[in-house]
Amino acid sequence: MTRFATVLVVLLVGLAGPALAQEDCNAGPGSRGIAVANGYSADWLMWQPFDQTERGWLTYLPLIQKEIGTRCAPDTPGFAQALATFQKRYDRVPNGLFDRGTFQVFKGVWQERRPFVMARVADICPEPPPQSELGYLDPDEEHADRMVRLLQYDVLNAYRLMVRAARAEVPEIADNPELLQIFSSYRDPDADTARCATEGNCDGLRRAACSPHRTGTAIDIYVGHLAGHGVDSTRWANRRHQSRGPAYRWLVENAARFGFVPYAYEPWHWEWTGPTTEILNSGRLAPYPHTSPLAGE
Secondary structure, three states, X not given: OOHHHHOOOOOOOOOOOOOOOOOOOOOOHHHHHHHHHHHHHHHHOEEOOOOOOEEOOHHHXXXXXXXXXXXXXXXXXXXXXXXXXXXHHOOOOOOOOOOXXXXXXXXXXXXXXXXXXXXXXXXXXXXXXXXXXXXXXXHHHEOOOOOXXXXXXXXXXXXXXXXXXXXXXXXXXXXXXXXXXXXXXXXXHHHHHHHHHHHOOOOOOOOOOOOHHHHOOEEEEOOOOXXXXXXXXXXXXXXXXXHOOHHHHHHHHHHHHHOEXXXXXEEEEEEEOOOOHHHHOOOOOOOOOOOOOOOOO
16 A cells, blocks of 8 residues: 555544434524525525636535534525534634635535645645556446546445445435446546646646546546536536435435545545445455456457
């Protein structure tokens, strides 16, 4: 295992969020005015949370609900009360009103759970792992007609355990083999650099000059897409559509069981932080070494 993978720390504090209990989402009559405002902004707020204009914040609602420990809709007093508790925890005015400042807190919390981001904050671009530490995906794990994909062995094992659990727990995912297939995993840094030079789009939003995919711990997985858009289209309407699907919602609730954390801007992008109890107590699905599916061709 590479040094980067070895020193990854699983940031479990708050990762799973507060436990969800039986809720009365209409409780708290004093919050009804705030609830109306939240319901409106969830659909209609025009803002730039990640430097591109988008409408509303429903794309981020599953992550927000997970973080504040509620399943209440944004236009309910119950959601406002849960949000106020979160705001108080982070020394913001606990009024239960969703605003840009509160979202910046969410964004910071989520980003801090990504070890790669913390490395970049320290101005470190992690070295890629040697090829000998990368295992091949099986063809039925790859989305669309692309080159054979690679991941670090432990990440591949965690991914397979996660997909097995998702298909066992959600009939909609089990009935659609395309869901949770990988369309990007390990990417050779030299190839990424060449692509940046050719396409001129490594601006930190469309593509990173130092990508987490270089570590073999990041995966882009299929969670659906809006008709007329690509599987990794960053248009706000496509990302909002993806966030409503069963695959993404299951990941938000369960990916941490397998050591994966999200990049909030891209519903398809997840990064592995290290082994969890569920992984350690499960059988190994990615034997080391794993033979290339192309071997013998």
